[in-house]
Amino acid sequence: METNDKQNSTWWGSTVNKLKSALSRTKSTLVDPIVHDQITESNVSVKTPIIVDDDYLEDLEEKLIKADIGLNNAETLVADMRKISKSQNWTSNEVEDFLKSEFTSMLAHADKSELNIQNDRLNIILIVGVNGTGKTTSIGKLAWRFKQEGKKVLIAAGDTFRAAAETQLEIWSERAQVDIVRLADGADPGAVVFQAIGKARQEKYDVLIVDTAGRLHNKANLMAELKKIRSVIDKHASDAFLEALLVIDASIGQNGLQQAKVFAEFCPLTGVILTKLDGSSKGGIVFSIARDLKLPVKLIGLGEKMEDLRDFEPKLFVEALF
Numbered sequence: 363m364e365t366n367d368k369q370n371s372t373w374w375g376s377t378v379n380k381l382k383s384a385l386s387r388t389k390s391t392l393v394d395p396i397v398h399d400q401i402t403e404s405n406v407s408v409k410t411p412i413i414v415d416d417d418y419l420e421d422l423e424e425k426l427i428k429a430d431i432g433l434n435n436a437e438t439l440v441a442d443m444r445k446i447s448k449s450q451n452w453t454s455n456e457v458e459d460f461l462k463s464e465f466t467s468m469l470a471h472a473d474k475s476e477l478n479i480q481n482d483r484l485n486i487i488l489i490v491g492v493n494g495t496g497k498t499t500s501i502g503k504l505a506w507r508f509k510q511e512g513k514k515v516l517i518a519a520g521d522t523f524r525a526a527a528e529t530q531l532e533i534w535s536e537r538a539q540v541d542i543v544r545l546a547d548g549a550d551p552g553a554v555v556f557q558a559i560g561k562a563r564q565e566k567y568d569v570l571i572v573d574t575a576g577r578l579h580n581k582a583n584l585m586a587e588l589k590k591i592r593s594v595i596d597k598h599a600s601d602a603f604l605e606a607l608l609v610i611d612a613s614i615g616q617n618g619l620q621q622a623k624v625f626a627e628f629c630p631l632t633g634v635i636l637t638k639l640d641g642s643s644k645g646g647i648v649f650s651i652a653r654d655l656k657l658p659v660k661l662i663g664l665g666e667k668m669e670d671l672r673d674f675e676p677k678l679f680v681e682a683l684f
Contacts, residue, residue, distance in 0.1 A: 380672075381682030384664040388645030392429035393683050396422060397458045410454045414447035429643075430615035432650035439464050462680055468649040469676035475658040476673060477605065477633070479508075484562055484602040485569045486595060489635075490588065490625050491609030493576040496637035496663060498527060500609050501571050502534025503671035504661070513568040515540040518558035520551040520591060521575045531573055538668075541567075551575065552590040559599045570602075581624065588628040607660060609635045610651070615644035622655055636674070637663035648679065 382389075412418065419440050426436035443460060469475075479485050487504070491497045501517060508515045517535050521527040525547040535542040543558040555572055562570045574591060577584050595604065608631050610618035625631065636659050639645050648659055659674040 378678060378682050380664055381678055384640035385645055385679075385682050387641070387643035388429075388639070389683055391643045392426075392431065392646050393461070395425050395429075397454050397461065397684070412452045412454065412457060414443060414450060414452055419444055426646075429646045430650070431646035432616065432619075432654060435468060435649050435653055458684060462684060465649065465680045465683070466676065468653045469680070470652075475633075475660055475676060477660045478603070479513075479569070480603045481568075484567065484599060486559075486599055486602045486604045487569065487571045488574065488591070488595070488604065488606040488629070489572060489609060490574050490606065490629055490631075491576050491635075492611075492621055493524065493527070495576070495609045495611040495621075496635075497573065497576060497609045498530045498534060500635050500637060500661070500663065500671060501531065501573055502538055503663075503668055505535065505540045505569075505571055506538035506668045507671065508569050509538055509540055514566065515569045515571065516558060516562050516565075516567045517542040518555050518570060518572040519544040520554050520573045522547065522549045522551050522554060523575045523577065527573065527575075550590075551587050552594045555591050555594045556598060559595070559602075563599075581628075585628045588625075592629060605632050605660075606630060607633050607635050608657075609637060610647070611642075612636050612639045612645055612647055612663075613642040615642075615647050616650065618647055619650055619654060622651070622657070626655070631657060633658045633660035635659075635661040635663070635671075640664050640670075645683075648674075 422443070423436050423440045426439060427433055442464060446460065489497055489501055505515045505517055517531060517540060519528040519531045519542060522545065528544050528547065532542055532544060543554060543561060545554050545557070551574065558570055558572070572591065575584065575587055595602070606629055608622055608625050610621060622634070634651055634657050636648065636651070639662050651657055651659055661671055662674045664670045664672055
């Protein structure tokens, strides 16, 4: 038991440290302007007295909106603080405790944050998102992760609109040492998925990861392609377990919500992969995704290494922010 406790403690510490490093820019915009202590000349931290009045709450709301937490979330949080504090004198400690509680509550709006993989049947992971969000990189890292877990993995290069997308995906499949189904440039994406499903069934793959095109400038084509791919999956792999994940670039903040709404129109989503958190100050988008879209963030990108695509743990995320 003691050994397990030590291992858990080490895992917790290393994970929090990785998150702290990746979330440093988000912390500087979302937490630091709100929760801060006074530092004396002798380098001693002194808790800052805070009068939670209308001026403070107005300033707080403005800072939260700037940190990309979302207008609705900011208004709700400020209303909750107004009700709880009732113009009391708080310190930065109380503000911090309040924010931790509120952030945790926001993330509770989207449950089942873990990536759901079942061992007794084929798992299909449909990846959608705008080009440039880190979609191809996420597929490669996800394939590598499953490979490390001992699973047999196949990738379907369903973004046939861009030849570069298929080539990049082939490079990632080689790095991850997994197989790929790729047809001629410009081929029907549905045909790619159909062939991949047949290969996955015949050769008993555990996981099939499907890439798709990300052309928001032409919604009609996007809708037609996604609907066709879903139709192929529903018809030829109805017994498979399906995850449909939207890839969002954290650095674009609230614009990611608009992307999510467009894709959700065409393809029912089960979760989000939030990339580039390590280089963004707009990690507050996590709370908007959970509360406004009711979608769980399942994976987060914390760096360039293969192992830097991590499971999203709401409790750890909030812990790392503070």
